[in-house]
Amino acid sequence: MKNLFIIGSSICLLLLASCNDSDEKGTATVNVRLTDGPAMYDAVNIDIQRIEINSNGEWTALNFPKPGVYNLLNFKNGTDVVLGQAVLPEGNVSQMRMVLGPNNTLVVNGITHPLQTPSAQQSGLKFNWHQTLAANGAYNVWIDFDAGRSIVTTGNGAYILKPVIRTFSELTNGQIKGYVQPQAAKAVVHAIMASDTIATAIPNPDGFFMFSGLSQGSYTVSYDASNGTGYVDENSGPVSVTFGQITDLGTKTLHQ
Structure with missing residues (x-):
């Protein structure tokens, strides 16, 4: 009887371990890069402070080692810069979010102008990235910030940043x-x-x-x-x- 109890207990433990293993999700690595569409300005300086990815309905912050000001015009015609990396559970990615700081400026004919970005500073810029991440997968995704279409001039000569952003991966x-x-x-x-x-x-x-x-x-x-x-x-x-x-x-x- 004792032997039967030991055998039965062992079987239960094996079954529980098997169930736990099957419930555990794998992870995927996502590398995020910044690139740009062109614009007829001297510089478009964007203060990027934080980037997050929405995976399976939850926001995860990118490991972003160098927050600060990036001149978008440095990253055109196939040039890009690595922003950071995130390790995410396998499953569906739907959106990304970029939070900007206050130091956004536009340089036109050598003169620096402030870029107004009220909504971006409050909650972040949201843009779509639809991808299904496979366990143990590695993905490169580009944030394509269209500088030319993102600058709006007001009637009094001020400049407002209304970002036009798209994303794509190696698969698209x-x-x-x-x-x-x-x-x-x-x-x-x-x-x-x-x-x-x-x-x-x-x-x-x-x-x-x-x-x-x-x-x-x-x-x-x-x-x-x-x-x-x-x-x-x-x-x-x-x-x-x-x-x-x-x-x-x-x-x-x-x-x-």
Whole structure:
């Protein structure tokens, strides 16, 4: 009888351990990076103090070692900066939240202007990121802060920050890159799907441009020379975009 009791107790303990193991969720690592859409300013300085991710209905703060001011214009044409990392339980991610400090400024023609951000300072900027995290997975996610579309000028000449933000991961990152010449054309490049301009790039001094975070599909790439330069606008297309691949357009030379 005693032996039967010991055996029965052992079986119960094994079953309880098995149930506990099955209830435990695995974790995934999320690395968060900051990138930017272009803008015709000298600098767009954003005071980022805290970033949180909503996982399975709960907010988790990012391990963010360097809170402070970031000039968004330093992170264009495929350039980015690592903000931090979070370890999250497997499951669904729905949103992210960025809390800004008070030191947000805009530099225009060498003059620094304050950027008003009342709602951001109170509760944080919320934006969607939908992803299902698998146990033991590692994910890179980009916060794409569109500086050009995020600045609003008031009637009295002040500037307000109304952020336009999107997120994408390696799984949803369609990319186009290329060069446009000559530098004298001062071209701006647009990625257009159907009749909608999806993204805009201001090329680097050497003519390099890159679009990231595009959805899959067919695009027209428009090279628009600045007025007064004498160069003629040109288009390339259709340009096919597929996740996991970089579509390289080579060099486009505009002519007068």
